[in-house]
Amino acid sequence: MAAGGDGAGRDGVLSERGVVTGVAGLIGPHLARALLEKGHEVVGVDDLSQGRRVNLASCVEHPSFRFHEADVRDLGSMERLTAGASTLVHLAALKIPRYTGYLATLEVNGRGTEVVLECARRHGARMLFASTDDVYGKNPDPRFSEESTLVLGDSKINRWASAVSKVYGEHLCFAYAESHGVPVSIVRYSGIYGPTYQLSRLSGPQDIFIHAALTDQPMPIHGDGTQTRPFAHVSDAVEATLRVLEAPYAEGEVVNVGAADHLSIVNLAYLVWRLAGARTRPRLRFVPYTDFSRGYEDPRQRTVDIGKAECLLGWRPRIDVGEGMRRQVEWFREHLEEIRQANPGFTLEDER
Ligand SMILES: NC(=O)c1ccc[n+]([C@@H]2O[C@H](COP(=O)([O-])OP(=O)(O)OC[C@H]3O[C@@H](n4cnc5c(N)ncnc54)[C@H](O)[C@@H]3O)[C@@H](O)[C@H]2O)c1
Known part of the structure; x- marks a missing residue:
């Protein structure tokens, strides 16, 4: 301030x-x-x-x-x-x-x-x-x-x-x-993503994918997963x-x-699966938009220009998505039990 x-x-x-x-x-x-x-x-x-x-x-x-x-x-x-x-x-x-x-x-x-x-x-x-x-x-x-x-x-x-x-x-x-x-x-x-005990898509798809990978369940992907974020x-x-x-x-x-680069949702799922060290091949469950909302519209691609923050504030993100997701997976692994306790009733089946 x-x-x-x-x-x-x-x-x-x-x-x-x-x-x-x-x-x-x-x-x-x-x-x-x-x-x-x-x-x-x-x-x-x-x-x-x-x-x-x-x-x-x-x-x-x-x-x-x-x-x-x-x-x-x-x-x-x-x-x-x-x-x-x-x-x-x-x-x-x-x-x-x-x-x-x-x-x-x-x-x-x-x-x-x-x-x-x-x-x-x-x-x-x-x-x-x-x-x-x-x-x-x-x-x-x-x-x-x-x-x-x-x-x-x-x-x-x-x-x-x-x-x-x-x-x-x-x-x-x-x-x-x-x-x-x-x-x-x-x-x-x-x-924006990072450590949080909220477990839902409100905190981003990565937490849903990490939970799925650590518990060896399919990762639910909206649409065909080629949308980028x-x-x-x-x-x-x-x-x-x-x-x-x-x-x-x-x-x-x-x-x-935001971030300088972007990733498709399906590649995010692969990244998370690998970082979680899952032994099986990545398991993806594709959920058509019509399954969870009538007339839903998901922007196909989203990339933000962060040049203004760089010029005005002298700021650039220091953590790329590979390193950030590695930290997120590790944090999640360490806190899996507390996350479960903070989200009673959470199931991946409900996470359309
Ligand atoms: N995280 C992101 O990627 C992202 C992206 C775009 C915009 N934002 C914006 O940034 C802000 C923070 O994002 P976040 O990811 O921490 O969101 P979040 O959903 O994790 O946190 C929002 C908080 O607001 C509280 N809240 C909701 N209604 C309230 C009310 N009536 N009175 C008091 N508290 C209430 C919720 O309990 C929650 O803790 C939000 O305004 C969000 O729209 C975040």
């Missing part, structure tokens, strides 16, 4: 209070931990609808961390919890309507962002909004830069609800900046996010944060 707080933290860095919403999800705990290590005070908020308390194990013992179970749509609670904060990092969201509900996605992502921005206005705080590469939607460009046109699909297809709500959130940020002078920055994350390790995403928070010139900017 930018200097200007009122207390001296470790390493002589000025400490500030930051609020991280959605702190118990995938990115939240890693970001909170990094902010604590920089000497900041962190108030974490999550309603635990998707996140897990166990994800916060590395934060809860820290004297400068406080966790509150709260709904970001609740203005009264959020106004209280954000009091005294100089920075609000708004990660809380529902990501895929197919799993989390069509209406709930629109309400949590829309109303939640309205509330957090209103808190930023009332307390004079800075806002970092977590958006998504899904806003590029059906744009046929081979690579999406921040200037690419946002091309969303048919409103009768509920998978677009998340992207629509994020586009709304982005506009709301700039509207609050224009009308109320709230300093805002937007990060469009893309394919970037995969970026959470430690790189956190580093980029910190740089956005620290760079005064990132104010008012939208920045893609």
Whole structure:
């Protein structure tokens, strides 16, 4: 976070209070931990609808961390919890309507962002909004830069609800900046993965594949698996996010944060299978889109241009997909039992 707080933290860095919403999800705990290590005070908020308390194990013992179970749509609670904060990092969201509900996605992502921005206005705080590469939607460009046109699909297809709500959130940020002078920055994350005790496609296909490989079950692939995606390790995403928070010139900017390269889903499955050291040939189970959602639309290819983050923030991902997936497989192997306990009732058959 930018200097200007009122207390001296470790390493002589000025400490500030930051609020991280959605702190118990995938990115939240890693970001909170990094902010604590920089000497900041962190108030974490999550309603635990998707996140897990166990994800916060590395934060809860820290004297400068406080966790509150709260709904970001609740203005009264959020106004209280954000009091005294100089920075609000708004990660809380529902990501895929197919799993989390069509209406709930629109309400949590829309109303939640309205509330957090209103808190930023009332307390004079800075806002970092977590958006998504899904806003590029059906744009046929081979690579999406921040200037690419946002091309969303048919409103009768509920998978677009998340992207629509994020586009709304982005506009709301700039509207609050224009009308109320709230300093805002937007990060469009893309394919972030890393240690988390959530086990579902909400944390990316790699965890489903790793679970399958370690338990010698077929890996469920959506469509024919030739669709491509970037995969970026959470430690790189956190580093980029910190740089956005620290760079005064990132104010008012939208920045893609993802990987420089991409992989087809079927190649991701092969990679994971090999890294897991499975003895048998990879077993793939192809799931036609029509099996899990009427009229589902999965963008064929998604590659993000991260040149702006490189130029503006001096950031590039340090962990390539081979090394990142190796770490992910090892982490998963070490924590398989705790992951199972955190996800009672999880079966790969349900993971269409
Ligand atoms: N991980 C990625 O690859 C990726 C890609 C694009 C965008 N993003 C965005 O980045 C942000 C963080 O992503 P993530 O992967 O950590 O997501 P996540 O789903 O793991 O975490 C989101 C957290 O928000 C919480 N939450 C949901 N509704 C809430 C509510 N009403 N009140 C309070 N908390 C609530 C959930 O319990 C969860 O812990 C999200 O906004 C997401 O849309 C992430």
